[in-house]
Amino acid sequence: MSTSKTYSPREFESKWYQYWMENDFFKSVPDEREPYTIVIPPPNVTGVLHMGHMLNNTIQDVLIRKARMSGKNACWVPGTDHASIATEAKVVAMLKEQGISKKDISRAEFLKHAYEWKDKYGGIILEQLKKLGASCDWDRTAFTMDPAMSEAVIDTFIHLHKKGLIYRGVRMVNWDPKGLTAVSDEEVIRKEVNQKLYYIKYQVASIKSQDGGPQSKSQISNLTSEYLTIATTRPETIMADAAICINPNDERYLHLHGKSVFIPLINREIPVILDEYVTMDFGTGCLKVTPAHDLNDYELGQKHQLEVIDILNDDGTLNEKAQILVGEERFVARKKIAKLLDEAGHLEKVEDYKSQIGFSERTDAAIEPKLSMQWFCKMEEMAGPALDYVNNGDIKLIPDKFINTYRHWMENVKDWCISRQLWWGQQIPAWYAPNGAVVVAKTAEEALAEFKAKNSKFEDLSVSDLRQDEDVVDTWFSSWLWPISVFDPTVCGNPEAKGNADINYYYPTNDLVTAPEILFFWVARMIMAGHEFRNDVPFKNVYLTGIVRDKLGRKMSKSLGNSPDPLDLIAKYGADGVRVGMLLCSPAGNDIMFDETSCEQGRNFGNKIWNAFKLIKGWGDLTPTISEEDNTNAVAIAWFESRFNEALAEIEANFNSYRLSEALMATYKLVWDDFCAWYLEMVKPAYQSPIDKKTYEASLGFFQNILKILHPFMPFLTEELWHDQVFGHRNTKDCCIIAQRPQVGNIDQKILKEIDAVKQVVSELRNIRNSKQISPKEALSLSVKSNSDIDYLAFKWIIAKLANINELSKTEEKLSGAASFMAGRDEFFVPLAGNIDVEAEKESIQKDIQYLEGFLKSVNAKLSNEKFVQNAKPEVVANEQNKKADAEAKIKILQASLVALG
DSSP states (O other), rough: OOOOOOGGGGGTHHHHHHHHTTTTSSSOOOOOSSSEEEEEEBBBTTTTOOOOHHHHHHHHHHHHHHHHTOOOEEEEEEEEOOOHHHHHHHHHHHHHHTOOGGGSHHHHHHHHHHHHHHHTTTTTHHHHHHTTOOOOOOOGGGESSSHHHHHHHHHHHHHHTTOOOOEEEEEEEETTTTTEEEEEEEGEEEEEEEEEEEEEEEEEESSOOOTTSSGGGGGTTTTEEEEEEESSSOOOGGGOOOEEETTTTOOGGGTTTEEEOOTTTTTEEEEEEOTTTTTTTTTTTTEEETTTHHHHHHHHHHHHHOOOOOBBBBSBBBOOGOOTTTTTTTTHHHHHHHHHHHHOEEEEEEEEEEEEEEEEEETTBBBBEEEEEEEEEEHHHHHHHHHHHOOOOEEESSGGGHHHHHHHHHTTOOOOOOOEEEESSSBBOOOOTTTTTTOOOOSSHHHHHHHHHOOOTTOOOOGGEEEEEEEEETHHHHHHHHHHHHHOOTTOOOOOOOOOOOOHHOOOOOEEEOGGIIIIIIIHHHHHHHHHSSSSSEEEEEEEEEEOTTTTTTTOTTTOOOOOOOOHHHHHHHHHHHHHHHHTOOEEESEOOOHHHHHHHHHHHHHHHHHHHHHHHHHHHHBBHHHHHHHHHHHHHEEEEEEEEHHHHHHHHHHHHOHHHHHHHHHHHIOOOOOOOIHHHOOOTTOEEEEBBBHHHHHHHHHHHHHHTTTTTTTHHHHHHTGGGGGGOOOOTOGGGOOOOOOOOOOHHHHHHHHHHHHEEEEEEHHHHHHEEEETTTTTEEEEOOOOOOOOOGHHHHHHHHHHEEEEESSSSSTTTTTEETTTEEEEEEOOOTTTOOOHHHHHHHHHHHHHHHHHHHHHHHHOOHHHHHOOOOOHHHHHHHHHHHHHHHHHHHHHHHHHHH
């Protein structure tokens, strides 16, 4: 297979992806190898690829490809989440466009439309992931509402109900008036919004002095005549007020103990209650208590046995209990009631006010606290083992800065509202008799048997008399089973089950890659489910990505218009370029300040690799010489072999620590700098001249190993070059995707040190040419005054080739009238035949001395710090002492050079 002349990713990306698919390179079945498993965080079935998906799935693919090349049985399980709220909203909107209202059709008809929508649009994001190069085992693709997975959810519900961990009760929940469903605390997004604070006057009933006579205005603090002022941001809920609360120790209101007030506009009398919950120095010191529409008020109402009056319909409109503004939407009602209060003389003033408001994550509707009969799951018992797994290190959070967040959540866990007032999802397996009695069972027949076994009064009950609960379970109640149910759903709800071959081989999985914002309501719950049904962790490591932000630090989103289309980026820069661009700026757990120039950098890197390969391949077009390579190439080969092994050790260490960005950067520098900028230049033959055979073969070997370590990051480019005919015939399965990853070999520290010094000499010589405007074609002489053990004469030919010198000699004296520089502690002189600017040279040396003196000062500060010397590792202290000695030696040499210049 030949390779095109120019780097054009579009020409080969789809070709190789199809090839990998056709040859089952992504497919995994249990065998004797060590398994390496990742389950994809299932994207919503409604979703399309966005920048967060790009980052998350690139990381997963890098990990899975590296494991595959390391000889492990790599299995990446893909799938999608049914996303009950989001999907139902999509289907309702679709039906509305067709003139169909959800309330006018049956549940079965709605679900038929929903599945049609899912079948048409549900697989879009998975197909888009293929463009990125995601090497998932597509035969294992799962959907959280597949029949077997839905059955696992129902079995889990029944199991936890039998254990007493699931119960039904009336609680204050987060209500989404747009989605018409309860949502969990974790699905509520808190936002600071500009509001109004309304000061409303409540008329006090029957206020009398202690001797029975009327009080004067001056005796009634914070009252206007016979009115008590209350500040609220929600005037539309005053009709649901059940009391006014004051602190019993507040001297301003002692005369109100045992009294009552009238609610403005509707004139309903409510009591004044006493509770230290009220803060005396906040606002007016008086609190209106509205138990049906505020969680804290509800708890206060329960304590004082207050009436609960719910004046809002499920859609956020006022109902008949409000008495006024019935049918008005809550925010419209707010504006209208403010006007009514003002006209009636009950509105004292209005102030601007900022506060935090909860919004539904899915519909962006303002959340309404609402009392509702719901199903709940007790979390405290399950949270204990899930916390222990992280505290004990059985599960590692990467980076570990999230451990404290996780611990705080788990130690303060609340019961989970798991019911949702929707049709799209797994219907709750609860069955109601005509008298309201309820049992939890898998089928109506099983429910009937339970009713009859429970009480003889149900003897005449039939299946047709039973009604199944209309609600579905929370989406997270299915996805918390994901690492188990994708392998063996029958284990869910059945902790005693041994499980099938898949789950016993692949579980627990290895790495989970996800976002910190779902650490609690997905990651933590998967850990709970894993302990409950497998008595084991679901994964060993959790790699937490950051948020993808734009250059201004804003989260990328469609609404802001600051998020590029990932597919457009792939079309422009190639999948490999985008993958590299994303990873170069994505340290674990930190937000990514994404800039499209990173993708351009990724594409340019691909182009650099392509051109390097074409250069080496071109050497083979001329018949390589059979003679032994010259000394220069032998040294270059030995150096790059050690440099490759040194870099590979660094790359592997970064992978082991999940520093993927650093692993890529180490790879990038190895290829761009060490291989392309130095090694190839060292061994490159003169134009149209043949290269010796050993150097040619060594270069091809190096390049092949480079392709292997690049493959997880740049799979398409590496596979394309891997199959070039220069490497000989490849059989069907001889592909880069499964090539054995190189192992770290010997590292010759001596030659690494020597070539580093040689590279510095070459760089300094190039700087002299640039600063003195000396043509690269003009050969220079070079003298060295050696203060180290490096024999520069042994590397004369490398320096001559890369810096065009015609002579390299040793000297014991400083050469006057020569440009000088240092490499390490060694001094170099370049005679410039009177072309040297002595004053400029002095100025340059003085700047170097100033820099070194500043550096020496910082090192001395460290070494004089007793705490540092006592607590630092011995090798760290020794390294600082070496830095000091080196700086002092350099300063001494530079000062001598100044003297020599006169």
